[in-house]
Amino acid sequence: MAGRELAETARAVKSGIPLLAARGLTKAFPGTVALDRVDLDVSAGEVHALLGENGSGKSTLIKVLSGYHVPDAGSVEIDGQPLEFGSSVSSYDLGCRFIHQDLALVETMTVRDNLMLGAGFPSRLATVRDRAAEREARQMLARAGVAVNPKQFVSALSPAQRTGVAVARALRGDVSVETKVLVMDEPTATLPEAEVTHLLEIIRAVARGGVGVLYVTHRLDEVGRVADNLTVLRDGVKVADAAARGMAREDLVRLLVGSDFEEPPRATGPLIPSSEPLLSVDGLTSESLDRVSLEARPGEVVGIAGITGSGREALLGTIFGALPRFDGRVTVSGREVHRDGAWAAVSAGIGYLPADRKSNGGVMNLPVRENLTLARLRPLWKAPFLRRTREDAECRRWFEQLSIRPKDRFNETLERFSGGNQQKVLLAKWLRLEPRVLLLDEPTQGVDVASKAEIHRQLTATAHQGAAVLIASSDVDELAAVCTRVVVLHEGHPTAELQGDRVRVDLISREAHGSEPTGRTT
Amino acid sequence: MKLRRLNLGMDRFSGFYLWAAMIVLFGIWVPDTFLTTSTVQSVASQQAITAMTGLAVLVPLLAGQFDLSVGAVVNLTTIIVACLQTRSGWAMWPAIGVAVLSGVAVGVVNAFIVVRLKVSSFIATLGMATVVTAVISIVSGQSQPLPPSSAAWNNLTQTQIFGIQVVFYYLVALALILWWLLDHTPAGRYISAVGGNPEATRLSGVRTNRWVALSLIVSATVSGVVGIFYSSLDGPSLTFGPTLLLPAFAAAFLGSTQFRPGRFNVWGTVVAVYILGTGIQGMELVTGVQWISDLFNGIALIVAVAFAVWRQNAAEATRTRNNARRRPGSRDSQQANPPGGGDASDGGVGPADIAARDASAAAAETHA
Numbered sequence: 007m008a009g010r011e012l013a014e015t016a017r018a019v020k021s022g023i024p025l026l027a028a029r030g031l032t033k034a035f036p037g038t039v040a041l042d043r044v045d046l047d048v049s050a051g052e053v054h055a056l057l058g059e060n061g062s063g064k065s066t067l068i069k070v071l072s073g074y075h076v077p078d079a080g081s082v083e084i085d086g087q088p089l090e091f092g093s094s095v096s097s098y099d100l101g102c103r104f105i106h107q108d109l110a111l112v113e114t115m116t117v118r119d120n121l122m123l124g125a126g127f128p129s130r131l132a133t134v135r136d137r138a139a140e141r142e143a144r145q146m147l148a149r150a151g152v153a154v155n156p157k158q159f160v161s162a163l164s165p166a167q168r169t170g171v172a173v174a175r176a177l178r179g180d181v182s183v184e185t186k187v188l189v190m191d192e193p194t195a196t197l198p199e200a201e202v203t204h205l206l207e208i209i210r211a212v213a214r215g216g217v218g219v220l221y222v223t224h225r226l227d228e229v230g231r232v233a234d235n236l237t238v239l240r241d242g243v244k245v246a247d248a249a250a251r252g253m254a255r256e257d258l259v260r261l262l263v264g265s266d267f268e269e270p271p272r273a274t275g276p277l278i279p280s281s282e283p284l285l286s287v288d289g290l291t292s293e294s295l296d297r298v299s300l301e302a303r304p305g306e307v308v309g310i311a312g313i314t315g316s317g318r319e320a321l322l323g324t325i326f327g328a329l330p331r332f333d334g335r336v337t338v339s340g341r342e343v344h345r346d347g348a349w350a351a352v353s354a355g356i357g358y359l360p361a362d363r364k365s366n367g368g369v370m371n372l373p374v375r376e377n378l379t380l381a382r383l384r385p386l387w388k389a390p391f392l393r394r395t396r397e398d399a400e401c402r403r404w405f406e407q408l409s410i411r412p413k414d415r416f417n418e419t420l421e422r423f424s425g426g427n428q429q430k431v432l433l434a435k436w437l438r439l440e441p442r443v444l445l446l447d448e449p450t451q452g453v454d455v456a457s458k459a460e461i462h463r464q465l466t467a468t469a470h471q472g473a474a475v476l477i478a479s480s481d482v483d484e485l486a487a488v489c490t491r492v493v494v495l496h497e498g499h500p501t502a503e504l505q506g507d508r509v510r511v512d513l514i515s516r517e518a519h520g521s522e523p524t525g526r527t528t
Numbered sequence: 529m530k531l532r533r534l535n536l537g538m539d540r541f542s543g544f545y546l547w548a549a550m551i552v553l554f555g556i557w558v559p560d561t562f563l564t565t566s567t568v569q570s571v572a573s574q575q576a577i578t579a580m581t582g583l584a585v586l587v588p589l590l591a592g593q594f595d596l597s598v599g600a601v602v603n604l605t606t607i608i609v610a611c612l613q614t615r616s617g618w619a620m621w622p623a624i625g626v627a628v629l630s631g632v633a634v635g636v637v638n639a640f641i642v643v644r645l646k647v648s649s650f651i652a653t654l655g656m657a658t659v660v661t662a663v664i665s666i667v668s669g670q671s672q673p674l675p676p677s678s679a680a681w682n683n684l685t686q687t688q689i690f691g692i693q694v695v696f697y698y699l700v701a702l703a704l705i706l707w708w709l710l711d712h713t714p715a716g717r718y719i720s721a722v723g724g725n726p727e728a729t730r731l732s733g734v735r736t737n738r739w740v741a742l743s744l745i746v747s748a749t750v751s752g753v754v755g756i757f758y759s760s761l762d763g764p765s766l767t768f769g770p771t772l773l774l775p776a777f778a779a780a781f782l783g784s785t786q787f788r789p790g791r792f793n794v795w796g797t798v799v800a801v802y803i804l805g806t807g808i809q810g811m812e813l814v815t816g817v818q819w820i821s822d823l824f825n826g827i828a829l830i831v832a833v834a835f836a837v838w839r840q841n842a843a844e845a846t847r848t849r850n851n852a853r854r855r856p857g858s859r860d861s862q863q864a865n866p867p868g869g870g871d872a873s874d875g876g877v878g879p880a881d882i883a884a885r886d887a888s889a890a891a892a893e894t895h896a
Contacts, residue, residue, distance in 0.1 A: 352733025
């Protein structure tokens with residue numbers, strides 16, 4: 007171990023010499039150039055952000071590094087050694103490690119066992135040496151700066167802690183191979199704000215240990231917080247390579263999208279200020295909610311803020327009937343909504359977009375067409391057949407209205423679409439019903455900037471047409487950008503309400519964390 | 529472009545080519561016995577029973593549920609309809625009515641266990657199959673009832689139309705009804721959505737329990753009717769039912785590789801049964817041994833599922849490549865003609881997933 011520490015110090019001193027040096031990487035697929043003469047340098051101790059919209063070539067670049075794609079031209083050197091393209095073994099042996107959104111941890115096993123799975127348990131006479139394994143696990147976790155008990159089960163960890171465990175596992179490598187370059191592909195896409203902070207600390211610590219970190223993200227606000235430098239790809243071309251600090255958000259967006267793009271207009275608030283509430287929730291109580299009451303009027307976009315565990319992630323699902331309700335009343339235009347299931351909420355005019363689109367949002371193996379019309383088939387039914395021409399026409403219209411890409415491919419299965427387009431399809435499913443109340447959990451999680459703007463535009467338009475829109479989001483920027491009013495939850499109870507000019511990122515965050523500084527937020 | 533479309537045809541209709549190849553092969557090998565009207569007749573009517581059972585299991589499979597009690601239900605109604613007529617002296621139609629109702633009843637119980645007690649359909653229907661077997665013993669007194677002798681009873685399935693027994697046309701009618709139900713009605717949409725992702729479907733406002741229940745009741749009802757046909761066609765048997773189970777599942781899974789690869793479908797199932805039936809008939813004529821059908825059906829089930837899994841992996845690899853090359857706003861020609869079928873990955877459930885999920889339990893069932 008002492009030798010290893012020495013080596014680390016030596017490497018940290020060498021800082022500035024690129025650990026990862028890609029030169030002129032070019033990769034064409036029939037019809038497109040995914041990478042066009044891209045250079046990329048990542049030094050020891052550096053966190054390098056790689057940014058780009060869906061389809062910009064980011065994933066192709068990562069897959070070149072991991073040995074999945076063979077580029078048409080160019081070269082990659084890892085710490086001076088040439089990478090053999092198309093070979094994941096070469097990539098691994100040279101010290102490249104990858105952490106994807108799916109962390110590939112076994113949830114039913116302990117942290118220790120997860121860490122040992124890859125490289126093997128220390129054993130004597132074919133029996134696992136428990137204490138040695140635990141000691142080793144502790145060292146690995148310490149090296150990654152993750153404060154987790156190795157005896158804990160992964161299922162009991164917070165999302166950021168899980169990512170930390172994955173980092174610890176990646177850093178371990180073999181005894182013979184040191185980790186030199188760590189590639190993290192959108193590790194924060196599904197993490198709530200407080201967890202993100204924790205994870206970014208881990209990433210900084212890893213880089214301080216002398217590893218070069220290539221960090222892929224859609225979240226622009228964290229670039230300045232964690233990265234030293236950044237590279238922006240657009241349509242396979244490197245359009246920027248700069249220091250991360252001091253880069254303005256608008257400049258980044260312009261680089262990503264390639265043109266000036268307007269932030270969507272904000273809803274203006276209740277259409278008729280004194281109007282009757284469209285949705286009223288009275289004393290809603292569940293496992294994670296404590297007598298929540300709130301109202302929403304036509305034309306309002308109400309944000310729901312709060313740290314993880316505040317009830318923010320459960321409120322909308324409970325109103326809708328996705329999660330069980332212990333007590334309380336939900337009414338739409340004065341009519342009570344039955345608590346016995348989502349169908350009652352849908353027939354009362356409520357639409358709900360869940361946070362996890364893969365497991366709760368869409369039926370991935372069915373055509374987009376069938377997903378789009380699933381919530382209401384009655385208008386398409388003319389005995390004895392469903393009217394396909396009419397269904398196709400409706401799909402075409404929604405594809406047009408929400409600029410869903412690829413255009414008019416609604417007979418393809420949903421899984422074939424990119425995250426942003428899947429989300430637009432699922433939003434269209436609800437917009438089609440012309441809901442009176444639209445509930446959205448994390449509507450733009452893991453969605454590219456252009457799709458995000460489109461979704462926000464649609465939400466605002468829906469409110470303008472007289473619906474009440476409620477958005478629960480861990481992305482405070484999002485709430486500040488689109489909401490007319492924000493309700494902040496704390497320990498299952500609404501503790502603050504911000505309106506008008508007070509809907510600001512800093513105020514929302516302050517209220518969400520409570521007035522006194524909260525120590526551990528995970 | 530033209531070439532690609534041709535490949536797609538090979539992909540989706542490979543079963544037809546296989547079928548044609550088998551007919552040519554056996555036609556050359558044993559022309560005297562294979563290329564005869566009696567072979568056509570026997571394959572058409574015998575396999576109609578298997579095909580209808582295959583259609584019965586197809587409906588719950590589409591909803592993501594296994595119905596392992598279909599074989600037992602076929603046997604139950606076979607025995608009930610015969611016992612009522614020959615031992616209790618009932619007329620034909622009332623006997624048929626009661627027998628079918630007993631099938632429906634099993635479906636209702638299955639649905640209750642799965643939807644209300646929330647027992648997995650695999651366990652629920654496996655248990656029910658055994659319970660039904662006990663009921664068969666009680667009803668029959670462990671002895672095979674005599675076949676009813678009325679002409680109407682025999683004519684029910686054995687009347688010949690264009691040289692083929694009428695039971696074959698019942699299959700065609702059933703296939704048309706299920707094709708309509710599953711492909712052209714909201715019920716079919718809901719059933720396949722539940723099978724793909726139950727939670728997402730529930731959160732779309734669909735009353736998923738209802739459709740799961742319906743699918744199990746449909747399968748038991750169809751099985752009940754199949755039992756009547758079997759009893760009329762071949763006479764009441766105490767042991768025939770369970771032997772139908774494996775060919776039925778083999779056909780449904782093999783069928784999911786045809787017409788609409790990656791999805792269970794009516795016509796694929798029917799065609800798969802006849803491909804298997806033709807192969808078995810031909811091999812039996814060539815070799816003269818009886819164990820061919822077990823061998824053939826068992827291998828077919830495994831090959832069909834292995835093929836579905838392989839195809840899914842191939843499709844995923846293609847998708848990964850496609851995603852990498854997709855650009856915002858550009859029409860991606862690759863998207864139009866996926867070389868593999870689009871079945872499930874995360875969140876979705878396709879035939880391959882269903883097969884993999886309960887693979888070990890399936891092994892247990894074949895011993896039961």
